[in-house]
Amino acid sequence: MKAGIFAVLLLSSCTPVPQWYSIPTQRTGRPETEPVGVGSFMTFGDRQASEYVVADVLAGSGTEVWRWTNQKPTLKFVVIEAGRWSFQTAFALPEATWQQTGPVTLRVFVNDQLIATAANLPAGRHELRWPVPAGLLNLKEETIVRLEVDKVFVAEADNARLGMILENAGFVK
């Protein structure tokens, strides 16, 4: 009997949480925290991703996390501070297009100067990074990066020339 009463008391003490709650403090959005214009790194999927595109990146709806490119996807970045920067990019060479192109060679140009070559890339996802020679970046101004693939996939249906699937790119320390 006593154990029963104890159990009832215990159980009844376990729902002190009220049912209805006040409207909480309203948060204020901070859109200004995202880089105005372009920054040092971009990811497709970010709302302002299109602002980085200079050429050869196919248009998207704005919600994809990757985009198809043509042969020479070109992007712009703005680096504010000096330092030992590297250029980093993540992209994919799909098996389906690679069957036609075979191994692909990627060349990376920063402000029209070749900084790196990745030869004979197999199909699959790649995440690559190369140091950028000092003085090559235009600090606080636009720096243009061009990625060139030596072969493209040509679609039979519309003759679209597809280079790679680009996920992100930019300068990192």
Add this chain to the structure above:
Amino acid sequence: MGLILYISLGWLVTVTGAYALGRMLWSRLDIRGTRDEAIAFSFLLGAAAYSLVIFFLGIVHLYYRGIFLGLPAVLLLVAWRMGALKLPAERFAPLPRWLRWSVGVVGGLFGLLYLSNALAPEISPDGSTYHLGLVARYYRERGMVPVHTNLYAALSQGIEMLFVSAFSIGRHSSAALVHCTFLFLLPWMMLNWARRRGMPIPGVAAALLVFLAPVAGIDGVSAYIDLAAATVVFAVFALLDRWDETREGGVLLVIGALVGFSYGVKYTLAVSVPFALGWVFWKERKLRPVLVVAACAAVFIAPWMIRNTIWWNNPVAPLFNAWFPNPYIHQWFEKEYKAGMARYALPSLWAIPFEVTFRGANLAGRLGPVFLLAPLALLSLRHAVGRRLMLAWVVFTATYFTNIGTRFLLPGLPFLALALAMLPWPRLVLAGVAIHAVLSWPTSIKFYGDKYGWRLDKIVWREALRVKSEEAFLSAQVPTYPITRLIDAHVPAGRRVYSFQQLAEAYCSPEIVVAFQSAQGEVLAHSIHNALREDRKPTVQVRYTFSARPLALVRVAVNRDWPDARWSVHEMRIFHQGAELPRSPHWRVHADSAGEQASLAFDNSLTTRWHADVPWRKGDGLSMDLGSPLTVDEVVLESSPDQPWEGIVLDGIPDAKIERRVVPPPLGLRRAAMEELLVRNVQYIAAEAGEYWFADLQNRRDSWGIEEIGTRGTMRLYRILANHEIQKIRK
């Protein structure tokens, strides 16, 4: 060398306090027995009582080194004055000389291995994170405090109470030594039981099977609790068996105390309650002795239940949150956590026998290949004593499938080992023990076990005696130790650090909020996911439009059951003629599940979202009470692509037109997530390379509004900047 003295002193005062108290209680109960039994049972009874004393010292915030030094001295003095330290003259017949020598050599070698590792700096995964992390926190706070950001703080902590005493003097290694005491005590108690039963050689064999088992070794030398748990339940069994023989009333009191203590040590050992009560009732067929055991057990169980009822709104937190809903631990998390613990990374449960005996990788440790012969224990069923052992094994292994880690087999292991040792071929049994000894030595394990399995590596005297630097050893052995040192150096008192993984909290002072360890941690994890993951960003709007009408209550609900789905809403807004109705402080909000988090759907933050804590249940909803009727013609749910939306309806307006739109993600989500951390008093982030947000944190520091403090190993520490600091930088 001074450090070794402190470590030893911390251990010594703790076991002395327990033993002295145990002797006082045991001597009062007038229980007959041998000297060996008196010492072992007294210590265990005293450990239970001393743990309870430390519990209450924690409640009144009296965790001071002076108390933990003085109290055992006083207890020892009182015990001496009472004459309680005098031991019985009766002794067991000595073991044969060849057996004593064999046990001495094998036990001595493994004893050195164990003692050196227990004395070395504490490096175990759970010991360096939450077992001693919480002990260190309690000691810093001078008492027990509710730590709502850590679900492990809600578990019963009977052994951790003893750790507090040891830790106050000798820190981490002292606590590990206290646990190591049980590693030595358990085989001794097994041997005592077997000798009383007239089976000294099987007793020795079984004791060695347990003592030498690799998982018993590494667990026992760590600041864990499993060996203590196994010792307590074995003592319960041994005392029940003894009471069966003598029917001494005093034994029932000790059984009750140890049954209660077993709950205090580990929740899963609550099975000892029905086991003991059932045994006593079965044998006596009277209620009174059952009530005696139950009452004694309640003394040791009730404090934990009352503490948890007051601090966690749940007497058995962190479990059974569906029965005792609370804002600290999500039911959904509990469900997923239990499912994870019941499966680990095993492809099939049929892999368990090989994993727990040989490989030892996926289930964290191995018992040793000899235990593949466990089915032979069934032969013991031919004898009454064998049936008892097997019954106890079944009972104390019954909860194993709730967590299939190898160490969760330890409570039942002594019974299995004794049943195996009773096989009718004693020479074969002893040969098996010899093989077990060889296969359990660390260098042998390398030849058959997985190299990543949890195990001891070697005798580590240089580390134990601190000839090798403690700092270097910890940095090499505990992956998150270096970052905790950085945290300790840079994070001021009262500030908190957020992490997606457990850190070696036992080695730093600031509180670590781990993503999965609490409802609060989970809410913050969702904010970060919502800022980064495409499937979580608020890019979906479900709009319910209808002819304008006055509404005092707006409610959306799901119109069907869906066992695997969990629904969530980033924001719920109401409109009239295209303009949102500004939220009024007079409005009230409600959710049928996870009600205390309903406000997350009404806070105007697109990185927070209210999450139901149960699967879709027809009729469950999210409501806004507007106080008085307002004219409304549109309700909008802002949600994410991972959320199903068909089946969420506007209550009471069946003719509302429903439309789903995809919109671009809003800007500023990263910073909004950081502001949620700041609002919840979290000012720092520790992230590791390999975590999905690691690169983004580094590449987008401006967007997150963080600054890097430093890097240690593969981990990086950031400080979240306050808004005024960001504005200053921008200017």
